[in-house]
Amino acid sequence: MPENNSPPVLEVRHVGKQFQSVRALDDVSLGILAGEVLAVLGENGAGKSTLMKILAGVQSPSTGEIFVDGQLVVFANVEQALQAGISLIHQELNLASNLSVGANIFLGREPRRFGLIDNCRIERDATKYLEMVGLDVSPRTIVGRLSIGKQQLVEIAKALSTQARVLIMDEPTSSLSQHETETLFGVVKNLRAQGVSVIYISHRLREVEELADRVVVLRDGCFVGQILRDEIRHDAMVSMMVGRDVSKFYHRTAHSTGDEVLRVEQLRTPAYPAHAISFSVRAGEIVGVAGLVGAGRSELLTTLFGVTPAVGGSMKTESLARPPRTAREAIEAGIVLVPEDRRLAGLVLGMSVKQNLSLATLRREMRGGFLNREAENRVCEEMTQQLRIKSAGGDQIVQVLSGGNQQKVVLGKWLATEPRLLLMDEPTRGIDVGAKEEIYRLMHELAGRGVAIVFVSSEMEEIFGLSDRALVMHEGRIAGGLDRAEISEDAVMQLATGTGRTPAKC
Ligand SMILES: Nc1ncnc2c1ncn2[C@@H]1O[C@H](COP(=O)(O)OP(=O)(O)OP(=O)(O)O)[C@@H](O)[C@H]1O
Ligand SMILES: [Mg+2]
Structure with a gap:
C-alpha cells in the first residue's frame, strides 16, 4: 500500500511538450508513490502517451522537471530512465518481429558468459517472465509468428524483466483476451504488493475501477484533476475526462x-x-x-x-x-474491412491524414486522371468532424497522431467508400x-x-x-x-x- 510520508518515487513538475504547432502537454505536475497503481485517463490525444514517453526517457520535455525519490533527474535516453528504475510498455508494439521471444525480452541487455551471449540463461530467465504473464510459448519462437495479443504479453514480460520500480503500461490490455487480461491484473496486484509502482493507461474504465488506487485526468494536455480510490466510479471518470455528459x-x-x-x-x-x-x-x-x-x-x-x-x-x-x-x-x-491492427493493415503512416482518409476512395474520385482535391478535402472534413479526429489539420502525418486518432482515420477511410x-x-x-x-x-x-x-x-x-x-x-x-x-x-x-x-x- 502507498506510503504517504515518503516523497513520490517519480514526479513531474510543470512539464510541457510542444510539437511544432501542437501543445501536447501544458504545465502538468503529478507524482506517484511507492506501491501505488495510478491510472492516467484522458480522451484520444489528451497527452497521456506523450507524458509517459517523457517519464521513460523516450522524449524530453520542452519545459519542466522530473524527480526520482525527490532528486532532480534529466533522462537523455531510455537507458538512463531504465537505470533509474522506470520502464515503459509502449501503446504500439515495439518488438523486433524477426527475433525470438527470448532475444526480444533481453534485447540490448543480453546476459553474457565469457564475453558471449549466454543463450541458456536467456531461455531460462525468459521462461520465468513468460510464466508470470501466463504466456505458454517457447522463448525460441519468432515474435512475428505470434498473434498481436501474445506479442503484447511478450512486451509485458520484457518490462517485468527490467525489475523496474515504476512500470508504465500504456493500454496494455487493448489486444488481450479476457483470460490474459485477468492474468495481467494478477501481475499488477502482485507488483503493487511488492512495492512496485504502476502507471496504468486504459480506455476501459472497468479495469481502472478494479485496479487503480488513484486516477488522474488529462484533457487537451492539461491536468484537470484526480479521483481517489473510494470515489473512483465510471461516471465520475467520464465527466472529468470529457468535460460534458x-x-x-x-x-x-x-x-x-x-x-x-x-x-x-x-x-x-x-x-x-x-x-x-x-x-x-x-x-x-x-x-x-x-x-x-x-x-x-x-x-x-x-x-x-x-x-x-x-x-x-x-x-x-x-x-x-x-x-x-x-x-x-x-x-x-x-465489401470493406476495418482491420484489427491499424499499423499493419490500415494506415500508411508516412502519409497525411487527408491522404489516408481518401486512399480507398481515390479511384472513384479521379477526374480526367487528376486527383480531385476538392473531393479529398470534403472527405477529410466530413470524417474529421463525424469521428472527432484530433490532429493539427488534414496535412498532418498520421504517424504522429495519438493511437486512438489513428484508429479513427482507418475507420474514416473505409466509411468514406460507402x-x-x-x-x-x-x-x-x-x-x-x-x-x-x-x-x-x-x-x-x-x-x-x-x-x-x-x-x-x-x-x-x-x-x-x-x-x-x-x-x-x-x-x-x-x-x-x-x-x-x-x-x-x-x-x-x-x-x-x-x-x-x-x-x-x-
Ligand atoms: N511526434 C509528434 N509530432 C507531432 N505531434 C505529436 C507527436 N506526438 C504526439 N503528438 C500530438 O500530441 C497530442 C497528444 O498525443 P498522445 O499520443 O500523447 O495522446 P494520448 O492521450 O496518448 O491519446 P490516445 O488515447 O489516442 O492514445 C496529439 O494531438 C498528437 O497528435
Ligand atoms: Mg496514447
Whole structure:
C-alpha cells in the first residue's frame, strides 16, 4: 500500500511538450508513490502517451522537471530512465518481429558468459517472465509468428524483466483476451504488493475501477484533476475526462432489415480449413461476432474480404458468386474491412491524414486522371468532424497522431467508400469513451441506410449494445447464433467455451 510520508518515487513538475504547432502537454505536475497503481485517463490525444514517453526517457520535455525519490533527474535516453528504475510498455508494439521471444525480452541487455551471449540463461530467465504473464510459448519462437495479443504479453514480460520500480503500461490490455487480461491484473496486484509502482493507461474504465488506487485526468494536455480510490466510479471518470455528459452506453433500437446482402455456405478459411461456416446477413442488420481470442473471428473477416482467400465453400453477394480472391475484388463488390491492427493493415503512416482518409476512395474520385482535391478535402472534413479526429489539420502525418486518432482515420477511410457490407474487427480498440459513442451512433446510422455490418468484438458490452444478432465462434466454427433477446453474457460464454447448445439460427 502507498506510503504517504515518503516523497513520490517519480514526479513531474510543470512539464510541457510542444510539437511544432501542437501543445501536447501544458504545465502538468503529478507524482506517484511507492506501491501505488495510478491510472492516467484522458480522451484520444489528451497527452497521456506523450507524458509517459517523457517519464521513460523516450522524449524530453520542452519545459519542466522530473524527480526520482525527490532528486532532480534529466533522462537523455531510455537507458538512463531504465537505470533509474522506470520502464515503459509502449501503446504500439515495439518488438523486433524477426527475433525470438527470448532475444526480444533481453534485447540490448543480453546476459553474457565469457564475453558471449549466454543463450541458456536467456531461455531460462525468459521462461520465468513468460510464466508470470501466463504466456505458454517457447522463448525460441519468432515474435512475428505470434498473434498481436501474445506479442503484447511478450512486451509485458520484457518490462517485468527490467525489475523496474515504476512500470508504465500504456493500454496494455487493448489486444488481450479476457483470460490474459485477468492474468495481467494478477501481475499488477502482485507488483503493487511488492512495492512496485504502476502507471496504468486504459480506455476501459472497468479495469481502472478494479485496479487503480488513484486516477488522474488529462484533457487537451492539461491536468484537470484526480479521483481517489473510494470515489473512483465510471461516471465520475467520464465527466472529468470529457468535460460534458456522455450517455453510459449506446443502445440500439431494433429496426427493419432488407434483402440478404451476404450468404456464406460451407465457407472454409485457411486458418481452420477443416471447419465449414454458414450464415447470412441482411441489409441494415448489425451482426456481432463473439468468441475467445483464437476462435477464428478475425480470420473469418479477412476471408470475407479476400485477403486470406477461402479454401472452400461458397459466398454470394449481389455482384459476387464466389468468395473474393483479393481485397480489390471485395472492395469492388462493396465489401470493406476495418482491420484489427491499424499499423499493419490500415494506415500508411508516412502519409497525411487527408491522404489516408481518401486512399480507398481515390479511384472513384479521379477526374480526367487528376486527383480531385476538392473531393479529398470534403472527405477529410466530413470524417474529421463525424469521428472527432484530433490532429493539427488534414496535412498532418498520421504517424504522429495519438493511437486512438489513428484508429479513427482507418475507420474514416473505409466509411468514406460507402460500403454495402462493412466488416469491422474490434472497431473501438483504443478509442476513448466519448468517441466510442460516436462510432456506435455511426454504425447505427449506416445500418439505418441499409449497410450490413459484421463486427468482431471482445467487449461483451459492445456485442450486447449493438448487435441485432450475435454469432459466437469456437475453435473455427460458429458454435451458435443468438437473437437480440437471447444475447446474454452467460449464453455467449457457454457457446464461446464450447459448452453451449448446438448451432442454432445463423
Ligand atoms: N511526434 C509528434 N509530432 C507531432 N505531434 C505529436 C507527436 N506526438 C504526439 N503528438 C500530438 O500530441 C497530442 C497528444 O498525443 P498522445 O499520443 O500523447 O495522446 P494520448 O492521450 O496518448 O491519446 P490516445 O488515447 O489516442 O492514445 C496529439 O494531438 C498528437 O497528435
Ligand atoms: Mg496514447
